Amino acid sequence: MGRGALKSLQIGMHWFPERAGGLDRMYYSLVRALPGAGVAVRGMVAGSPRVAHDTDGAIHGFGPAAQALPLRLMAARRAVAKAIRVERPDVISSHFALYTWPGLDVTRDIAQVSHFQGPWADESGVEGAATLGQRAKHWVERSVYARSTRFIVLSAAFGRILTSRYGVSPERVRVVPGCVDVARFDIDTPGWSARQRLQLPQNRPIVLTVRRLVRRMGLEDLIDAMALLKKRRGSDAMLLIAGKGRLADELQRRIVEKGLENDVKLLGFVPDERLPELYRAATISVVPTVALEGFGLITAESLAAGTPVLVTPVGGLPEAVEGLSRDLVLPTTGAEALADGIASALAGGLRMPGAQACRDFARANFDNAVIARRVAEVYREAVAEGSV
Incomplete structure (x- = not known):
């Protein structure tokens, strides 16, 4: 770690190998880097004793x-209080407001940075949560954000969204x-070989979403959209949808x-170690989000x-890819x-970047x-402000 390392306490949601969500994936990647x-x-996260075993404590x-x-x-x-007693951190890093909120009294004098990965209350509303539950979540979020320096x-x-919905000063916000x-997804496997291993057709364009x-x-x-492609254009493209959730039966x-049984496949949960091969097998990826997308991890993974990955103009999706191609x-x-x-995209009417350009970006x-x-630069800002 080296002398002078900033000491952080990272409060997450779940441990990614135990629960597969976008927030958990990014927490997992970040704490390792x-x-x-x-x-x-x-x-600390909501998880089993295996988490400590896998991370050497x-x-x-x-x-x-x-x-x-x-x-x-x-x-x-209890976990936050114990962690502070054992070794006082320089900065509290909150990735999930709900698990940060109970310890606000014991973290009062420590610089705090909130990783805002989406309006938790608003996301619940989109998915049909009760209004009372939404209000409670919003209050928890505001309580935690009131304590954050950055x-x-x-x-x-x-x-x-953070500044308009939660009253946070723009001067305290940093975009990261x-x-x-990248090395884990940049596998040395040709697309045809990946398709062969995954038992996917060699002669059809494959559209993927995770x-x-x-x-x-x-x-x-x-x-x-796949129905329209088949009906109007006679397309033979195949759509693969990887993931699990409450809409599986409805979809x-x-x-x-x-009539798309041969054209659209629900793959269910795909283990993390198989994702690089699945992306490599695809002709293009698509992120079709209609609301509240801050980044879309599939964009970076693909x-x-x-x-290359097509995205809807929702939230932060355009920011993630337009530097590569509008x-x-x-x-x-x-x-x-x-x-x-x-x-x-499949017919060559759009300027799709090549594989190497995608990887380099x-x-x-x-x-x-x-x-x-x-x-780390944002953490140091927060600590410096707290010491003034």
Whole structure:
């Protein structure tokens, strides 16, 4: 770690190998990269004792995610208090407001940085949560953000949400995109070989999306777009949807109703170690989100694998890819725009960057080491302000 390393306490949501969510993936990547940027890491998440075993004691699971909420909150507070007693950190890094909130009294005199990865309360509303639950979540978020010296957002779009919805001063907000281990996705496997190993057709364009199967991801639009492509253009493209979620049965019914059983496949959960090969097998990736997308980790992962990715103009998605090619950003959301964009990309009507350009862009902008250095700079800002 070296002398002079900044000591951080990283409060996350879940441990990625145990729970597969975008926030958890980025937490997992970041805490492993921060030591290389001069930030010593200790942390806590809702998780099993295996977390401490796998991280040599750096990260602790304070209890199972399935535990009743009051018990989880009490366990989170005990974990924060214990961590501070054992070794006082220079900075508290909050990745999830709910588990930071119970310990606000014991972290009062320590610089705090909040990683704002989305409006938790608003996301719940999009997915149909009760209004009372939304208000409670919003109050928890505001309580935690009131204690934060600096904020890290995944995009300027989410920075605007943070300042408008939570009253945070823009001067305290820093934009740092999500991170991926580019080397892990940049595998030495040709596309045809990846398809062979995954038992995918060699003679059809393959469109891929990796998403949680929930409402705001726009997966219904993407399935409808495939129906339009087949009906209007006679396309033989195949869509692969990787991920799990509450909409699985509904999406499968939609596929059957539109006669797309041979054209759209729900893959379910794909283990992390198989994702690089799946991206490499695809002709293009698509992120069809309709609401509240701060970054879209699939964008960085797909580019790191050398596969171009089309995105809807929602939230921070355009910011993630327009530096590579403006043609990667669709003009609007919905099935029509998705169908037109996919058709043009596959026919050569859009300027799709080549595999090496995709990989180079991901390495320069999203690699773990690059992002860890930028995050470390924000932590040092927060600590410096607190010591004045």
